[in-house]
Amino acid sequence: MPLKISLKIGGRVQITNREVLPVTLAIFDQAGQIAELVSYLAPLPRPLAEKFQQWQYYIGLQGNRRVAKNRGNLLSGVVNLSELASALKSELNKWLGEDGWIDDKGQSDPRVILLLEKLRTKITQDEEVQIIVQTEDRQLRGLPWQEWDVLTGYTRKGVEVAISATNFQRLTQKPTPQLRATARILVVFGDEQLDFREEEEFITNLKRYGGEPHILRQPTYQELEQKLKDPQGWHIFFFAGHSESDRNGRIGWIQINPSQGQEGIVEIGQLKDLLVGVINQKLQLAIFNSCDGLGLANQLTELSLPYCIVMREMVESSVARELLRHFLIAFVKDNSLFTAMNIARQQLQHKFEPGKSWLPVIVANPLAPELTWNHLFSERRLSWQWEAVLGIIAIAILICLPLSVFTEFPSWETFIFYTQLYPHLIVYPSLFLWISLFSSYKAHCMIRVKTRLFMTLTALTVLFTIGALFFELSGDRIMLLEFKTDAITTISAPQLPSLYNKWQTSASKIKSIPPEIFDASQAFDQEGNLTLKKTALESALERMHTIEDIRELQGLFRIATTYDIWKGNTQAFSISRWFYALTFVAIVGCGVQIFALVGIILFVPDAIFNKNKYLTYLVMCELGILLWIPFQGYSVEYIKSLLFSYEFRGVLAGLNILIYGLIALLFSTTVSSIYKSATKTYRPILLIFLLVSLLLTLLMGVFGFEQINRLFGMGSTDPLTPWFATTIFLIPLFFLLVHLIDLGINNE
Incomplete structure (x- = not known):
């Protein structure tokens, strides 16, 4: 939170027989108010008032965005605006210097200057x-307070001064999650003769950062009214054209359509009821790139609009245009509204004569929360009805395979047997995969702009998953649950030699398998054809532990699970095979899209509006997928090595080295993303969270295979109890964590 200084200036009062302005100075930091004192200022001295009026007048001569009126007779003589601005600044600092402050006894009061200078030494x-600056006085509102010398050089970022009324109230706006996370901007161009092509280009460019501009060109009152009624609401209202305020800065007018005469001039009070609804819904900021907007801002802040940017006086188009350019460039980089305005003001100082950079001013509600570009966004979410449908689909994906196995195969014992054989597919999804699925959805809710990279990575994820599924379903080492109970296939004698050669076995080795394990005499017929039945293979698998040398049986299983011998007999495949395919897609797709999520935060972080929360869900998504590694490791180390070959064992066996390489890549890119995009205060928490997740995965990779075997695998007598108990324990714990994340994690 930035350091905030409030100067509340009241109406004239008398002390010790002199007229003064009471001033309450209050200073706030993140913890709250840290200092307050009451002092007094003399009313505006005559030299300052005269210089201010002269500056107003000569600035006004160059303005061309004011409602057309007679400006009166011009003063004679040539005026140097630079000298006038310098003189005004000098008079301002005389008034605000040590001698300008008065205590309640009418004596000089140095406390204000001393407090502000002391504060300078305490901030970085x-x-x-x-x-x-809170005041109702039009002249005080128009002064260039940022030119007060005591504020100069406070920080490298500079100091930005906003003005406010003395009476205001807090506005509570509740952001509503929506499917499209955009910053909706209502743009009104009031007089096309002013040539708004550049302004339109600046605003249209906001689409790259999640902006959704809707442009009205010289609208009628009815068209403007209809647009303000849009049920989706607006985050920003932008007007460019002619405007004017009354002499007291209390009431303002905008000219929305010059061709309609008086009907094309709208006083803000006419739109009061509509604007109240728009502000209560989501409106955060109004920008009037037009002349003399203090009256406009005054009326809007009375309606509790959080922030407004206006011009103090009449303004020429080039100044208004450059302000908008540099303000938007700074604002979309997630600088605060104050910082973005300060950056834009400095650019105006470099390009225009002194004094012209004083024209724009923020009019703020002091109780409004800090505004950044990212604060305009809420989570991009489906409606609760569609979220419920999505949740049902996700649950169906998680439990479809165990339900299919349970209903398709004949006995409870078969279900237990397949659970022990394939816990990486039957147990893991309902145990941990839902963590990744939900976290992935929440991370996607943080993506406000579907960039080209996002679309490309999404397409690559889909293509890779489809390709992986094709190779998985057409690959060898088919699982037993992929066959129907009565599945049977016959391999002709001419086919067998190539299979023997491929899988390094022979007919004699198969026939040497003890008949109580596998009866080869029943499998081979007189012509040498080999008939394989699923029931015989399952029976052999259940009895494998009774023999010491299982190499011949492994050769049989290598042949029996070859895709080529079954592909012509699709009727042998079970319904569970297709639910297995769905589970495979969920696991692989969720794993691959993690790299897409990392790529987005790494290369286009501006596409994400709450980077801290996004990174938190990214790490949680990674954790859910990383917990699949020990289950997959059990499948390789215990099941595949048992059924097919002991060569599957070892850290570097099979695809293990590729998996660990991908983990290393994922870890390094995630660390880089955290350093690049997380805020400084939240960065250590994310790094610890990621490191703990990685260590947990590595420890389970070393010690977890045996634990999974004992809990869910062939070494378990009852895999269902730990499966259900762990799931029931994790679900409420996880969603409590999600609730805390949603409540507590911000960008700042």
Whole structure:
């Protein structure tokens, strides 16, 4: 939170027989108010008032965005605007200097200057300082307070001063999650003769950052009214054209359509009821790139609009245009509204004569929360009805395979047997995969812009998953649950030699298997054809532990699970095979899209509006997938090595080295993303979370295979109890964590 300084200036009062302005100075940091004092200022001295009026007038001569009116007679003589601005600044600092402050006894009061100078020594050059001057006086509102010397050099970022009324109230806006996470901007161009092509280009460019501009060109009152009624609401209202305020800065007008004469001039009060609804819904900021907007801002802040940017006086188009350009460039980089305005003001100082950079000012509600571009966004979510449908689909994906196995095969013992054989497919999804699925959805809710990279990575994820599924379903080492109970296939004698050669076995080795394990005499017929029945293979698998040398039986299983011998007999495949395919897609797709999520935060972080929360869900998604590694390791180390070959064992066996390589890549890119995009205060928490997840995965990779075997695998007598108990324990714990994340994790 930035350091905030409030200067509340009241109406004239008398002390010790002199007229003064009471001023309450209050200073706030993240913990709350840290200092307050009451002092007094003399009313605006005559030299300052005269210089201010002269500056107003000569600035006004160059303005071309004011509602057309007679400006009166011009003053004679040539005026140097630079000298006038310098003189005004000098008079301002005389008034606000040590001698300008008065205590309640009418004596000089140095406390204000001393407090502000003392504060300068306590803040760092990187801190942001925001000052709000609260006053009802039109002249005081128009002064360039940021030119007060005591504020100069406070921080490297500079000091930005906003103005405010003395009466205001807090506005509570509840952001509503929506399917499309965009910052909706209502743009009104009031006079096309001013040539708004550049402004339109600046605003249209906001689409790259999640902006959704809707442009009205010289609308009628009815068209503007209809647009304001849009049920989706607006985050920003932008007007460019002619405007004007009354002399007291209390009431403002905008000219939305010059061709309609008086009907094309709208006083803000006419739109009061509509604007109240828009503000209560989501409107955060109004920008009037037009002349003399203090009256406009005054009326809007009375309606509790959080922030407004207006021009203090009349303004020429080039100044208004450059302000908008540099403000938007800074604002979409997630600088605060104050910092973005300060950056834009500095650019105006470089390009235009002194004094012109004083024209724009923020009019703020002091109770409004800090505004950044990212604060305009809420989570991109489906409606609760569609979320419920999505949740049902996700649950169906998680439990479809165990339900299919349970209903398709004849006995409870078969279900237990397949659970022990394939816990990486039957147990893991309902145990841990849902963590990744839910976290992935929540991370996607943080993506506000579907960039080209996002679409490309999504397409690659889909293509890779489809390709992996094709190779998985057409590959060898088919699982027993992929066959119907009565599945049977016959391998002709001419086919067998190539299979023997491929899988390094022979007919004699198969026939040497003890008949109580596998009866080869029943499998081979007189012509040498080999008939394989699923029931015989399952029976052999259940009795494998009774013999010492299982190499011949492994050769049989290598042949029996070859895809080529079954592909012509599709009727032998079970329904569970297709649910296995769905489970495979869920696991692989979720795993691959993690790299897409990392790629987005790494290369286009501006596409994400809450990077801290996004990274948190990214790490949780990674954890859910990483917990699949020990289950897959059990499948390789215990099941595949038992059925097919002991060569599957070892850290570097099979695809293990590839898996660990991908983990290393994922870890390094995630660390890089955290350092690049997480805020400084939250970065250590994320790094610890990621490191713990990685260590947990590595420990389970070393010690977890045996634990999974004992709990869910062939070494377990009852895999269902730990399966259900762990799931029931994890679900409420996880969603409690999600609730805390949603409540507590912000961008700042």
